[in-house]
Amino acid sequence: MITFPNAKINLGLSITEKRPDGYHNLETVFYPVALEDALEIHTYSQEDKKFALYQHGLEITGNPEDNLVVRAYLLLNKEYHLPPIEIHLYKHIPSGAGLGGGSADAAFMLKLLNEYYQLKLTESQLEVYAATLGADCAFFIKNTPTFAEGIGNIFSPISLSLKGYQIAIIKPDVFVSTREAFSKIHPHHPEFPIKEVIRRPIEEWKELLINDFETSVFPQHPIIKEIKEELYCQGAVYASMSGSGSSVFGLFRPECCIPDLNFKEGTFCYIGKL
């Protein structure tokens, strides 16, 4: 059985408080994007191993046992004693990009196992499992536009449709550590709350909808700022870094003809429709 885990972008991201546990409270809107990995599972015929993971496409750092699809499988296996499985993961969403690719894979693995082995888990139960695998992971269970607060794990649905808009996602060949990006932030409540800004016309977002990580990440990686500026030059109605970077997205009007985007070699570029 096969499924296609998709990426997300952050529309605005405010880091509001540092918590006693070292984590930060934040506010953001997660919006799904049709940039997809492919994830396939089969019951494994050789029963001497619990799982075998075959990776294709873009590279993922770390050991196979730490891959979030494996962690999702082991999590459900602990409770439901699942048969051994063979996993094929084709990575198309770049990692460490602020696009939630790892979290999407984990959440879609939970949904896939639920269906394949008829575990009859409800959406709420899947969300509880997903939340243990990563702060934003549970978002991908419903996978609809969502306002997130807390450490990025308390969700409320929002009514927002960007259907028809085009999106360009550009990721330069630089790595941003999420932990380090957080450590450079001075938390504060935003002047214009994201939940309100998002209801305003998209033309106003450029001035009002802010990703706080840009302030801490841009000075260290000017290339990310340059990409954002280039997307505006090319006609984006709104452009921003996603999450803690290093990808930047630009939203273009449905009728806009996105010109050829020429970035340095090694830069990931995706153009699609919302």
Ligand SMILES: C[C@@](CO)(OP(=O)(O)O)[C@H](O)COP(=O)(O)OP(=O)(O)OC[C@H]1O[C@@H](n2ccc(N)nc2=O)[C@H](O)[C@@H]1O
């Ligand atoms: C901030 C967001 C917004 O979308 O960034 P992106 O991952 O999308 O870039 C996410 O919520 C990130 O979630 P996730 O990527 O799962 O972060 P984790 O691995 O749980 O945390 C990495 C490190 O970031 C810090 N961290 C993370 C989340 C949070 N609310 N406060 C924090 O201070 C902690 O130091 C933690 O050790």
Ligand SMILES: Nc1ncnc2c1ncn2[C@@H]1O[C@H](COP(=O)(O)OP(=O)(O)O)[C@@H](O)[C@H]1O
């Ligand atoms: N299936 C997976 N896909 C991508 N990254 C994964 C996966 N499993 C584990 N990881 C690890 O998770 C980290 C964060 O990945 P990802 O969620 O794609 O980035 P981001 O948090 O920037 O959105 C990577 O450093 C990678 O080593």
